[in-house]
Amino acid sequence: MNENLQHRIRARLLKLAHFVALFIAMAIICVPGLWVVLNSFRPTVDIMAKPPVWIPRGLNLDNYRAMFGAVGEGGVPVLQYFTNSLIISVTSTFIAILVGMAGGYAFARYRFKGKAAIFIGLMLTRAVPGVSLSLPLFIVMAKTGLIDTHMGLILVYVALNVPFTIWLIDGFFRQVPIDLAEAAEIDGCTRWQAFWKVEFPVARAGVASAGIFAFLTSWNEYALASQLTRSTFSKTMPVGLRDFTSEFTINWGGMCALAVLMIIPALILTFIVQKHLIAGLTFGGVKG
């Protein structure tokens, strides 16, 4: 009896410990993000208050209003940055998916000499640190006039995303039985038709997850964008964050507002396709 009780208490304690640990972990994950969101609604006086103001008061949209306001009065060309980011991310994701699909299909379906070497070679291009790449890219783009244009950044992001896209999509095409395509060809499809009508629909989840990763990478990239863009015509949002810093002070409220604006699209997109994201990471990697 006594032993039984002891056992039950131990089980309870373990359960409690598990719950507490989980709660703390989730809090650590959430608090930094939520703090940014909260501060985007607070007046600067409260952000800077000493002693700190813990209970939020006077929440308002001033930071957002100032951000969208006229340039020079604390305004930042946010809409322009947003459009730039959107154009660059969407276009480069689209192209990266097309190129990645072709490449991934080649790796999954064809045997050829030097396959492993070519594969590793493609992967290694992704491992080149952005800042080391940005120096020579800066010189090349300055010479070719691509610097400070959408086109230049799109090209760079396509190249940045292609290796990982190929890796993921290759893994997904390997899961599609080759018999499927062959059966379609016997039934009179061309290889091209067989691909679009049979193989592509089956591997669509993989393509979707590759697309999200490509989009998030382009949307969030900073090291290259900060060097290859100069004016409001091509600056993306991560670079735009710097507009809130001056030499000695940082406009935290305004910056938090832009940060929120930056997270929202990524958040929405990720939640919509969450399932694919996890599937993409695991299957693409394990079975690839």
Add this chain to the structure above:
Amino acid sequence: MSRFRPPAWFVLLLPAIIILAAVVLIPLILSFYSSFTPYKLTRPETLYKWIGTFNYEKAMKSVHFWSAFGRTVLLLTVALNLEMLLGLGLALLVNKVTYGQRALRTIMMFPMMFSPVLVGFQFKFIFNDNVGLVNNALQSLGLTDRAIPWLVDGQLAFFSIVVAEMWSSTAVFAILILAGLFAVPRDPIEAAKVDGCTPWQSFRHITLPYVMPFIYIALAIRSLDVARAYDIVQIMTNGGPARRTELLWTLIGRTGYVDAKMGYANAMGYISIFLAIIFTVYFFRKLNAARSELGMAG
């Protein structure tokens, strides 16, 4: 009609090869060449002066370079190991949950959506000695009455950077390891329980081997973009105070853009590229070994 037709795989790979050659390979060849010149952005004619391996020798002899190199390796080792352990812990915690697991998984993915540059600013704000969340909390709780200079003191700044880096990347490990935990078959664990294994033993000898490939995938994915830490460090401290958090990447960026010494920066850039390649190749090899252990080799 004996016109040469390239094989289909080559045609399919061609776009990828062309774009990577144009955006990565050609600039890298250029930077390799310029690393043998005293090229300065402000003096274009210096691009045509050959000085041999002078830049490399200069880097090899530079104390700043070696301390940045050591610090980069240290940061990567510490951060990746801690992220892996915490990710494993987090995945185990979430895996035990029976109700609301989907919601927890969604929350876990939260940091993945944050741009590294945003993470940098966010933690610069949180660790701010005057208005930061950490100091405010510590002072309000009465744990300390002075402002702890998180980003001003060298060692504390390094610690803060590791925290920021971990916050942004532990999720990748946790999600992948969680997916691995789902794939662990139930039977061997039950059998081990019946045979009298302790929970630790069944974790060590059954669960862990199954999860290992997933850990290596996470490491491989992370090793592909470890240099993202550059964004975080550049924003939080920019290598300061007095170079005490200087990493290879911030050193390269400063030498190239602020001092305009492109040749020298490119020489150091090449060394950092080799460091990245070694990391990547190492983890991809581990990944392949783990895969073949599970019989999934492609």
